[in-house]
Amino acid sequence: MTETLNRQYYLASRPAGEPTTANVPVREVPLPALGAGEVRLRNLYISLDPAIRGWMSDEPNYIEPIVLGDVVRASVIGRVVASAHKDFAVGDVAMTMGGWEAYTQVQGATLNKLDETLGIPLSQFLGVLGPTGLTAYFGLLEIGQPKAGETVLVSAAAGAVGSVVGQIAKMQGCRVVGMAGSEAKCNWLTGELGFDAAINYKTCGDYRQAIAAACPDGVDVYFDNVGGEILDAALRQMNRFGRVVVCGWIASYNADEVPHLKNLWQLVARSVTLRGFVVLDFLERFPEGVAQLAQWVMDGKLQSREEIIDGLDNVLPGFLRLFNGSNQGKLVLRIPEE
Amino acid sequence: MTETLNRQYYLASRPAGEPTTANVPVREVPLPALGAGEVRLRNLYISLDPAIRGWMSDEPNYIEPIVLGDVVRASVIGRVVASAHKDFAVGDVAMTMGGWEAYTQVQGATLNKLDETLGIPLSQFLGVLGPTGLTAYFGLLEIGQPKAGETVLVSAAAGAVGSVVGQIAKMQGCRVVGMAGSEAKCNWLTGELGFDAAINYKTCGDYRQAIAAACPDGVDVYFDNVGGEILDAALRQMNRFGRVVVCGWIASYNADEVPHLKNLWQLVARSVTLRGFVVLDFLERFPEGVAQLAQWVMDGKLQSREEIIDGLDNVLPGFLRLFNGSNQGKLVLRIPEE
Numbered sequence: 001m002t003e004t005l006n007r008q009y010y011l012a013s014r015p016a017g018e019p020t021t022a023n024v025p026v027r028e029v030p031l032p033a034l035g036a037g038e039v040r041l042r043n044l045y046i047s048l049d050p051a052i053r054g055w056m057s058d059e060p061n062y063i064e065p066i067v068l069g070d071v072v073r074a075s076v077i078g079r080v081v082a083s084a085h086k087d088f089a090v091g092d093v094a095m096t097m098g099g100w101e102a103y104t105q106v107q108g109a110t111l112n113k114l115d116e117t118l119g120i121p122l123s124q125f126l127g128v129l130g131p132t133g134l135t136a137y138f139g140l141l142e143i144g145q146p147k148a149g150e151t152v153l154v155s156a157a158a159g160a161v162g163s164v165v166g167q168i169a170k171m172q173g174c175r176v177v178g179m180a181g182s183e184a185k186c187n188w189l190t191g192e193l194g195f196d197a198a199i200n201y202k203t204c205g206d207y208r209q210a211i212a213a214a215c216p217d218g219v220d221v222y223f224d225n226v227g228g229e230i231l232d233a234a235l236r237q238m239n240r241f242g243r244v245v246v247c248g249w250i251a252s253y254n255a256d257e258v259p260h261l262k263n264l265w266q267l268v269a270r271s272v273t274l275r276g277f278v279v280l281d282f283l284e285r286f287p288e289g290v291a292q293l294a295q296w297v298m299d300g301k302l303q304s305r306e307e308i309i310d311g312l313d314n315v316l317p318g319f320l321r322l323f324n325g326s327n328q329g330k331l332v333l334r335i336p337e338e
Numbered sequence: 339m340t341e342t343l344n345r346q347y348y349l350a351s352r353p354a355g356e357p358t359t360a361n362v363p364v365r366e367v368p369l370p371a372l373g374a375g376e377v378r379l380r381n382l383y384i385s386l387d388p389a390i391r392g393w394m395s396d397e398p399n400y401i402e403p404i405v406l407g408d409v410v411r412a413s414v415i416g417r418v419v420a421s422a423h424k425d426f427a428v429g430d431v432a433m434t435m436g437g438w439e440a441y442t443q444v445q446g447a448t449l450n451k452l453d454e455t456l457g458i459p460l461s462q463f464l465g466v467l468g469p470t471g472l473t474a475y476f477g478l479l480e481i482g483q484p485k486a487g488e489t490v491l492v493s494a495a496a497g498a499v500g501s502v503v504g505q506i507a508k509m510q511g512c513r514v515v516g517m518a519g520s521e522a523k524c525n526w527l528t529g530e531l532g533f534d535a536a537i538n539y540k541t542c543g544d545y546r547q548a549i550a551a552a553c554p555d556g557v558d559v560y561f562d563n564v565g566g567e568i569l570d571a572a573l574r575q576m577n578r579f580g581r582v583v584v585c586g587w588i589a590s591y592n593a594d595e596v597p598h599l600k601n602l603w604q605l606v607a608r609s610v611t612l613r614g615f616v617v618l619d620f621l622e623r624f625p626e627g628v629a630q631l632a633q634w635v636m637d638g639k640l641q642s643r644e645e646i647i648d649g650l651d652n653v654l655p656g657f658l659r660l661f662n663g664s665n666q667g668k669l670v671l672r673i674p675e676e
Contacts, residue, residue, distance in 0.1 A: 267614030269399045274612040276605030
């Protein structure tokens with residue numbers, strides 16, 4: 001059997017701000033022989049998520065930091081090219097936690113098989129029917145607990161999580177206001193997605209005034225994807241007993257200088273709850289969430305947008321698009337099949 | 339009828355840091371004639387609480403800021419000296435929201451009559467059986483939701499709220515660690531009050547290391563009375579799904595420079611909830627709380643300490659003792675009966 005080379009982007013050193021090619025270089029290493037129960041995937045899609053930046057730091061996190069020298073960790077979807085597990089045959093498609101690499105080889109027990117015959121694009125299992133959709137679903141409904149008639153504010157609202165949060169909040173009968181970084185994104189929110197209002201945070205001037213104008217009855221649920229100054233402003237507009245859902249704090253991940261929140265004591269003045277979570281907290285309820293999200297997608301009630309970047313060698317520049325606000329929707333790297 | 343003069347400490351200007359005699363001068367004004375349904379109390383005890391500092395600022399709060407020119411607001415206990423309300427007779431003792439003043443004259447409907455025959459010192463109705471005790475009771479049990487075997491960390495643990503929090507947590511079967519500002523306070527916590535450990539935050543050095551050493555299994559509930567650097571350190575020691583009960587942030591009240599929390603994103607990494615509250619959120623359940631606290635006091639399970647300051651003219655220097663950490667237990671101003 002000819003030795004197969006695996007092309008991998010690995011963590012050589014921990015980034016200070018945005019990761020560079022020096023932090024994440026590429027290498028080609030031979031794939032080990034298939035062990036008992038293992039499956040080898042030829043990766044088709046790699047999920048690019050803000051959380052990956054957190055795993056690159058040597059900080060306590062909900063899963064272990066990436067060990068120096070290891071491939072950068074990411075969810076992947078791949079086609080089985082070799083299998084030593086009874087449930088997987090060559091040609092099957094499956095999803096697992098893999099990495100920024102051409103092949104992922106893991107125990108078959110860690111794989112979820114995907115059904116290509118459903119007519120759902122495979123990449124959506126990394127997005128609206130995957131971690132980002134589930135993050136929106138459980139984060140909004142379980143942590144945010146929105147009630148009909150309440151106002152829900154969402155930051156990074158045109159992103160993979162925020163866009164789903166807003167659409168679900170509308171289905172709950174809430175007034176929904178999104179914050180995004182361009183007129184095009186704002187128009188998409190208030191147009192196709194049916195948000196009640198959108199704030200372009202790059203042009204709106206004072207955040208607090210902009211939020212106050214868009215949320216005349218105050219904010220009951222703030223789904224916070226960014227932290228920092230927008231959170232600080234939102235804290236001044238929260239209603240009594242309001243809930244701040246703290247999801248991913250993109251703004252903090254790349255900053256050596258963590259933003260200084262000056263309004264945090266409003267938590268006491270307004271009896272506000274600030275609750276952090278990760279989607280893995282709801283692991284046992286994933287089937288329920290996926291089923292509901294898939295139903296909404298098939299009913300045309302839930303739209304999603306993807307941005308596909310082609311080619312493994314574009315993984316790092318593609319990933320960095322998450323931090324400059326230039327991506328629209330769920331960012332996925334595709335490695336086309338030959 | 340001779341006109342009665344009322345001596346009042348009023349808010350002349352809003353303090354920048356600690357309030358001064360220029361911010362809070364004294365005046366003597368004639369008491370208005372008793373209106374329909376009104377009762378006049380000759381004050382016996384005035385409660386000195388950190389929250390009063392918050393009310394002096396022109397910031398959104400759970401109750402309105404004190405209007406410039408108005409007497410400084412505070413809970414008071416007084417003896418009825420004149421009554422136009424059928425439920426109150428001269429000689430009765432009652433509690434209400436009054437101010438830093440010799441007499442408080444309000445609608446009888448706002449008064450709670452106190453029973454002097456119970457043998458409970460009246461001042462305790464401003465402390466362990468009043469707002470501070472209720473803050474500890476509802477904050478710990480409802481917001482913190484401690485479970486037996488969990489670790490509860492309390493800051494300002496020798497204070498009126500913190501000392502009750504720790505004792506209730508012990509009754510719940512928790513490991514209880516208190517932080518306080520002197521060896522004497524720490525000894526009181528681990529001695530008389532039965533805390534498992536105490537940290538002298540003035541001498542312990544690095545807060546995070548001190549908390550880690552005293553809480554080897556991490557922190558499940560942090561009852562935060564101070565905010566700032568101690569909160570920032572505690573955030574690094576929280577367990578997954580931990581709860582931070584945000585009560586009064588004394589450290590922030592006098593600071594123009596709000597402390598910079600660098601570890602707030604640990605909320606996400608650890609799925610931690612940070613929830614602010616004020617005791618008024620539980621207004622409807624006060625009778626339940628007072629009954630339980632009184633039972634514990636009578637059973638000898640709940641100890642409290644008071645510091646009594648005599649004389650209305652000592653109200654401002656007395657109040658400032660809350661902010662330099664020199665008081666032990668609930669601070670009460672007494673105006674002795676002649």
